[in-house]
Amino acid sequence: MAVLPIRICGDPVLHSPASEVTGFDADLAELVSDMYDTMAAAPGVGLAGPQVGVAKRLFVYDWTDDSDIRHRGAAINPTLWISPPPAGDADPETEAEGCLSFPGERFPLRRAASAVLQAFDVDGEPFEVRAEGWLARIFQHEYDHLDGLLYVDRLTDGYARTAAKVERKQGWGVPGQSWLPGVDHPEG
Structure with missing residues (x-):
């Protein structure tokens, strides 16, 4: 088990589009395994390559829905298709998100209610997941990371x-900051 440092808002890797994964090999498998360990230690329900300093198009997710169905996987070089987001303001109770790269905060954000994720698994096999509700939100959140966006950029x-006040108060927004799940207290 290897827990990786999670980059905090302001690190350049979080604010630039990630590049395609080209090698489906033992190094990729080890990275994905370490990302699962890091996500669990944080704890989180998703983690993208850029969040651990790897500017590659991949993310992992692990979330159990209200019916006790576990959704877990690694999405390599994903494509995401979403339904149109609903109009209006986001509900602070049901649409609040958090992010391991903007730790300790939650803000409401309007997202599409459904999504179709097409990607490759760690062995290079293609797969597709049709998602609704919170799982669709997780996919959209992690996919944004691959395009250099944090959810606070969409607020x-x-x-x-x-969010800007929190960023200034915490001293975030500059390169080189990270926290280590299980060791650090990321709220500052």
């Missing part, structure tokens, strides 16, 4: 201002 109005 509007007062929530965007509040």
Whole structure:
């Protein structure tokens, strides 16, 4: 088990598009395994390559829904198709997200209710997952990381201002900051 440091908002790897994975090999398998360990230690329900300093298009996810069905996998070089997001303001109770790279905070964000994830697994085999609700939200959140976006980049109005204040107060927004799950207290 290897737990990797998680990069904090401001690190350049989090704010640039990631490149395609080209080698489906033992190094990739080890990275994916370490990402699962890191995600569990954080704890989180998803973790993208850029969050651990790897500018490659991959993410892992592990979430159990209300019916006790576990959704777990690694998405390599994914494509994500989403339904149109609903109009209106996000509900602070049911649509709040958090992020391991903006730790300790949660803000409401409107997301599409459904998504179709097409990707390759760690062995290079293609797969597809049709997702609704929270799983669709997880996929959208992690996919954004691969395009250099954090969920706080999508916030509007007062929530965007509040997130910017938190970032300044915590001293985030500069390169080189990270935290180690199980060791550090990422809230600052």
